[in-house]
Amino acid sequence: MREVQPTDGQRPLLLVVATGMRTYREYLLRSIGSEFAIHLFHVDEPTWEKEYISGWTVLPSTLDGAAMADAARALHAATPVSGVLCWDEGRIHATSYVAQALGLRNGEPDVIWRLRDKGQTREALDAAGVAQPRSVPVSTLDEALAAAERIGYPVILKPRGLGASLGVVRVEDAARLAENFAFTAGAQGPDPDPLPFSTEHPVLVEELVTGDEISVDAVVQDGKATPLFIGRKVVGYEPYAEEIGHYVDGDDPLLTDPRLLDALQETHTALGVRDAWTHSEFMLTADGPRLIEVNGRLGGDMIPYLGLLATGTDPGLAAARVACGLTPDTAPAHRRVTGIRFFYVDRDDTKIASVAFREEGLPAAVDRLVAVAPPGAVVSPPPKGTVWGRIAFAIASGSSVEECGAALDAAEVALDVRSEEGSTRAREGLSVHGG
Template identity: 85%
Template sequence: MTQVQPATGHRPLLLVVATGMRTYREYLLRSIRSEFDIHLFHVDEPTWEKEYISGWTVLPSTLDGPAMADAARRLHAVAPVAGVLCWDEGRIHAASCTAEALGLRNGEPDVIWRLRDKGQTRAALDAAGVAQPRSLPVKTLEEALSAADRIGYPVILKPRGLGASLGVVRVDDAVQLAEKFAFTAGMRGPDPEPLVYSTDQPVLVEELVSGEEISVDAVVQDGKVTPLFVGRKVVGYPPYAEEIGHFVDGDDPLLTDPQLLDALQDTHTALGVRDAWTHSEFMLTAAGPRLIEVNGRLGGDMIPYLGLLATGIDPGLAAARVACGLTPGTTPSHLRVAGIRFFYVTHDDTRIESVAFRRTRLPAGVEQLVAVAKAGAVVSPPPKGTVWGRIAFAIATGDSIGECGAALDAAESALDVRSDQDATLARDELKVHGN
C-alpha cells in the first residue's frame, strides 16, 4: 500500500527507511519535517509518524534492497525523491541499494557493506595502513584459540556483522575464551541478517587496546569528513562492553585534535565513504587513536540528540541535507555539555510492575526522564539484557561533565522501580530473620 500526499511547496522529498522506536528517534523526524517532505518506507502503516510525514509505503520487508529499490522507482515516477535516509543499522544496506537505484547520494551498497561487515572494515584499513587493533576472523573455537595465541591475551571477541556492542566480550586467557566463544558466535541481532551477508568466519578475535573510548558523529560530503559531535562513552558490566551512558561536550578539544581528525579522514578515505552521516568509534590510546568501527548511520543511544543540546547543530536536518546533496548546517549556536544515563534492573528475568521518576527537587539541568519498560515486561541486565534490558534513561545538561553527571546522579536517585523481585527479596529477608 502506498499513500502519497500533495507536496508542500518546493521542499525536497526525503525517503526515510523505517523509523525505529519512537522514544529514541522521534526527534529526528520532528526536525526533518521543518524543511523536507518525508515519505516513509515501513512494514506497517505508520502511527505516530503520520504527524511528520507526507506519505508512506507499506512493504513486506525493509531489509530487501532490490525490492525496496523497485518500490522507490515507482514512487520516484510520481513524486521525485531528492534523497534517501536510514538510521537503522540493519537497514542501511538496503537503503543504499534504494539510493543507488535512484542515482542519489549514498547509493554505494558495497561501501555500506564494508562498514557493516567489520571483517571487511579491518581488511580495508589494513591495506591503507590506518592504525587499528590487530584483528583475525575465525569460525571455530579452535581457530579462535589459535588467533588469540598469535595476537596475545587479553583479546576481544566480536561478531563481525552486528552493532550495539552485541556479543562483544573481553577474555583474559584460553579458559575464558573457551567459556565465552559460544556467547559471541551465537549472538543474533533483532532482525534476520540480509541474504547478501555470508561468511564462514563470523567472529573476530581482536587485540585489546586500552584508553578512553569515544564516538564521533560526522557528515561526509564528496569524501570530506566534518566531525560534529564527540561522545565520551561510559562503559559498564565488564567483561562485556555495555554502553551505559555518554557525555557530549560542545567544546570538546577532540573536535580540533589533529591526530583524531587525520585518523577520521584517513579511515573514511580508506573505506570509500563519500556521502553519508557516519558514527565512528575510536580508542584513545597512549600511541594515538585506534579505530574500533565505523557505522554508516547516525549514532544510537540518543548521542545525536545530546549533540543538539550541546551545540545547537540539528542532526536530523544535517543528515537529511547531506542525503539530498545540500550543505548541512555545522556551526554551533552555543556550547555546553549534555549527558545520558541508562538504567537496568539487578536480576535476570525481572518482571516489571512499574517504572517512574519522582520529579520533585531535581536540579534544573535534568532535561528528560524517560521510563522505557512497561508494566509486565520481563527484562534483564547485561549481558542477557543488552540494549533491550534498559528500563529507563535520563538526560541532563550542564557547564561541565561534572555538573552534568551530578544532575544524572540526582535523576538516578529519583528512579522508582517496582517488580516481582521486590516480593522475592522481601520473602528471602523474612527467611533469614526467621532463622
C-alpha cells in the same frame, strides 16, 4: 499500500526507510519535517509518524533492498525524490540499493556492506595502513584460541556484523575465551540480515587496545569528513562492553585535534565513504587514535540528541541535507555539556510492574527522564539483557561533566522500579560492578 499526500512543491522530498522506536528517534523526524517533505517506507501503517510525514508506503519488508528499490522507482516517477535516509543499522544496506536505483547520494551497497561487515572494514583499513587493533576472523573455538595466542592476551571477541556492542567481550586467557566464545558466536541483532555475514569466519578475535573510548558523529560530503560532536563513552558490566552512558561536550578539544581528524579522514577515505552521516568509534591510546568501527548512520543511544543539546547543530537536518546533496549547517550555535545514563534491573528475568521517576526536587540540569520497559516486560541486566535490558534513561545538560553527572546521580536515586515480585532497585552498570 501507498498513501501520498500533496506537498507544497517547495520542500525537497526525502525518502526515509523505517523509523525505529519513537522514544529514541522521534526528535529526528520532527526536525527533518520542518524543512523536508518526508515519505516513509515502513512495514506497518504509520502511527505517531503521521504528524511529520507527507506520505508512506507499507511494504512486506524493509530489509529487501531490491523490492524497496522497485517501490522507490514508482514513487520517484510520480514525485521526484531528492534523497534517501535510514538510521537503522539493520536496514542501511538495503536502503543503499534504493539510493542507487534513484541515482542519489549514498547509493553504494558495496561501501555500506564494508562498514556493516567489520571483517571487511579491518581488511580495507589494513590495506590503507590506517591504525587499528590487530584482528583475526575465525569460525571455531580452536581457531579463536590460536588467534589469541598469536595476538597475545587479553583479547576482544566480537561478532563481525552487529552493532551496539552486542556479543563483545574481553577475555583474559584461554579458559575465559573458551567460556565466552559461544556467547559471541551466538549473538544476534533484532532483525535477520538478508545478506548474511561470512558464515566461514563469523567472529573476530582482536587485540585489546586501551584508553578513553569515544564516538565521532560526522557528515561526509564528496569524501570529506567533518566531525560535529564527540561522545565520551561510559562502559560497564565488565568483561562485557555494555554502553551504559555517554557525555558530549560541545567544546571538546578533540573536535580540533589533528591526530583524530587525520584518523577520521584516513578511515573514511580507505572505506570509500563519499556522502553520508557516519558514527565512528575510536580508542584513544597512548600511541594515538585506533579505529574500532564505523557505522554508516546516525549514532544510537540518543547521542545525536546529546549533540543537538550540546551544540545546537541539528543532526536530523544535517543528515537529511547530506542525503539530498545539500550543504548542512555544521556551525555550533552554543557549547554545552550533556550526558545520558541508562538503567537496568539487578536480577535476570525480572518481570516489570512499573517504572517511574519521582521528579520533585530534581536539579534543573535534568533534561529528560524516560521509562523504557512497559509493565509486563521481562528484562535482565547484561550479559543476558545487553541493550535490550535497559528499563529507563535520564539525560542532563549543563556547564560541565560534573554538573551533568550529579544530575544523573539524582535521577538514578529518583528512579522507582517495581517488579511483580515486589519493589526492586534499578541499577546502572558502574554501581553494579563497582566501576
